Amino acid sequence: MGYVAVRGGGKAIEESLKLLECERVSASASWGTDEIEGTFPELVDQVMGEASLYAPRLAALALKQAQGSPDEAVFLLRAFRSTLERPYVSRPVDTAQMRVARRVSAAFKDVPGGQVLGATRDYSHRLLAFDLETEGAEELAEKRAELTAHFDEAAQASEAAGREGVSAVMPRVLDYLRAQGLLAQVEADDAEPVDATMVPLSFPAPRSVRLQTLARGMTQAVEALGYAAIRGFGPAHPTVGELRQGRVAVAVDHPLEAGGPEDAYYLGSIPVTEVESVFEDEGASGASEGAGAGTGAGSGGGSTGGARAAGGSVEGVAAAAGSAAGCSASGGASLALTVGYGLVFGRAETKAIAMSVLDHCLEHGDARYPTEDEEFVLYHVDGVEATGFISHLKLPHYVTFQSKLSSVRETRGAEPEEASHAAAL
């Protein structure tokens, strides 16, 4: 059976687009991109992350055009991105030098630099703030002045009391576990990464493709699969060793001259969220052996973060390190801690944690668990792929449906004969 070309619908499509625009201009306020960026910064971050393009103004514009649909905004940004040249690759961003706006660890209570909550709604009551319904420019300015004064006073009082401030650049929490030999030391691997936007996905996928695909994955899809892995569809229960959010510098080397970091061009900084999750693994001897080191003994979830039991402080672990360094369980099985990694644009903490879980899962690659199956995870987390494929179902499938109908009719037509045949027997 071949395809049958049909004509028609052109006028209807034109009118449909006009009606869509009519609805937009009739219902929306005349918000510019500044208002959208300022009012929905996390939505803008989400769109940039999934579009894999850091461009806040354009993300806000895409959201306006898409009337708030993140899927559509991501599609628009990805399409726009394909029209631009990409002559530059940055130097590797150094997340150790991140200007930290928030940093927490679930593994230790006392971490060097402290638990810094930054701006978070993690501990807020989820009650609708009805006063925002009528909040005008004047109230906004009043609140801004009041809160700015509050923080300025707090900073002055802290300075006057001689209390230590927060260092913008913080040491990594997990470096202390590495120093104690509880986590494998990591050597820089300068192998050229593969760009997932330039080559089709193939399996087994290089680690660089996995991480890039997860970082640009649909936020809720990455979160859902990460959640499934923790719940039991994958033997992974993470302890968030460190979650840090802040800005990292982007620099590019001179295109022709050889030079070090001092001779690179500074282009600006971008906000990112980074997560290092710690997992307890059987039979692995360190993070560097993560690849292909399937446990083969997954119980469907239930391993707990080893660091949690070690005490509330980095020092506590240091004291216990002597006895724990061998990581020998009473049953004789060798235990080790490994790290799952997550890094995403903007403030997308849940996605970054889920990415770190899926990174760990994909390193295992145990085919019994869907969340450890590269094809299952990587093919299905991309938003444009998923919405594109599902949306195509709305397009005419007249011929294929006729074929289905014929099959059903034939079966129905055959049924009485078959039934009478069976009765005769």
Add this chain to the structure above:
Amino acid sequence: MLRRYERTRALVEGDPALARAIVCEIERGSERGAICVLDEPREELVMVQARETAQGSLFFLGEALATSCRVRLGDAVGLGLVLGSDQCRAYELAVVDAAFSGVDGTAWASRWDSELRAELARIEARDEREARRIAATKVDFSTMEVEL
């Protein structure tokens, strides 16, 4: 004297008036038409590369929108690169890069060194103010006393 990274950091993060002032002086000190724009400011992409900390490998985090410009000044070619869509800033950065890389580069660098360092100090002070605000959210743990 400041190398290119610190110089561009001062000009990108700092007060736009500084880059403008340097460019004005370069333009005044050059013959008419000496600054030749090789590539008009245009939007391009920069692929942001990151190093993950689990195995130390590199991967591409995603792209960032940037504006670039290329100019020639004498024998030197200058490149201006800045995140976002600021075409003026890209042109100014390119002119500064060309002047500071050319035969008179050392003289230009020395002439503006103190201003650039002062701008970096202002950026540092701004970041510190931000860090002090964040410091208020640092958790001060205390242990509950248990009454027996």
